[in-house]
Amino acid sequence: MQNFTDVDDKIINRAREEGDDPIKLAEHYIHEYFIDADALGINRADIHPRVSEHIPQIIAVIEGLIAKGYAYEVDGDVYFRVKSFPEYGKLSGRSLDDMLAGARVEIDERKEAPVDFALWKQAKPGEPYWGSPWGAGRPGWHIECSVMSTQYLGETFDIHGGGADLIFPHHENEIAQAEAYTGKPFVNYWMHNGFITVNSEKMSKSLGNFFILRDILARFPQDVVRYYLIATHYRSPLDFDDGKLEEARKALGRLKTTMLLAEEFLGGTEFRTTAVVEAELITRGMELQEKFIGAMDDDFNSAKALGYLFELSHQINAFIAGADYNRETDKAILGQAVEIFHNLGGVLGIFMDTKTVGQHRVDDVLSIILDMRDGARQDKNYALADSLRDFLNHHHIKVEDKANGSQVRYEKAPEIDEILNFLSALRQNFKVNKEYERADRLREELKNAGVTLKDTKEGVRWKIVDT
């Protein structure tokens, strides 16, 4: 489950600035969050509870805490009595003395102790509020997480996640509230992720700056961003900058090339083979799979797991380099190995299909054809010029020759795949006729347009470089 705190000071203040309703504003941000999370291939949780929908349960828990002597009311506010919970500080490794020594904020004199924190806050004018035994008000921070998580997951649950900056006081307070209330351990394992920064500037779920992610997604493919996130252990800090993302793009490209090479070798995208074959490659693949699983089992060490995936990539590439694609056993061996490779990549979710990303390149590529045609016409190579126009016409692209040059018109953008297949074939022709200058120039221009061509023994392959 993943809960949303849709009632808190920041949201209320922001709503006031924008003259909006706080709950609606929170709704808006939740919606925006999902757009980015979906783009990164993050699965939705089964449950997404919100504070505003759990006020009665929260009030009930606060009443329970007061009844047990763990909390007290002062003028419509309710505070947690920290000294009544001796284990306070066990998560963050702090003692009450440390905290009193470090107190650097003016103390609210109404509280019994400076470290006591709010469970319920009396409503100020203009704030959203709900009725309670202590008057109109709203939940303090912290309490909503304890209440909602234990409601859906039970009084003790296995894993609680969150940013390392939340260890104190948020998670510490959650433990105090929940364990004081239930008398049972709250959480078995805490997973605290390191800070994410962008150009060394801190990013958090707080309102305001998580949209930076959207800027990054606008410039880099989703799977590259996802790869980059996974290539570092979750507890380590992570900094986004273009250079590092560029490096991630290349690294992931290496993995994807393996998939591509295998598809070509097998002549399709269906990897599964029925024949079980004994082979060195399979043995290595199974070993690496074991190691991969071991790494993931050991505190989600995705960085280490990726290392094994690269090793498997090497093994597969090397096998392909020395294999014969007319031999069925080679295909069977490769099929099994690639299936392992594909499955493990699927665990990390890094083999997203981003095929459509290159479509916007279509105009650049069309202008290359047009330039080539103009050149051919000037050389009076009308056979070539006309064949180019025929191709375009065939795809419902009109060519108009005007005094100051030619231009294309189309109603529906043609599939870039078809155009590139055509150009690849065209270049093959040039090569067969030993017109290397033409062939090289075409390759060069395509490269400038973000399309790389490669000659392989199976034929020409093109690839769009994502931007």
Added chain:
RNA sequence: GGGCGGGUGGCGAAGAGGCUAACGCUGUGGUCUGCAAAAUCACCAUUCACCGGUUCGAAUCCGGUCCCGCCCUCCA
């Protein structure tokens, strides 16, 4: 000031007492190619911020020093 975490090759990043200190990027040389690209093969840290200590053995444990990050608020 106090608490927590961290400093590993040109860069990114695993490793947490004993296999050649993973893996990726970059770089160098060879194979392949008309030339490329991709792929492939080989090479690139006697050393893990610094100084001591424990141990047969330390990047990993202990003490100290120097840097860096986060937290210390009724901010989710």
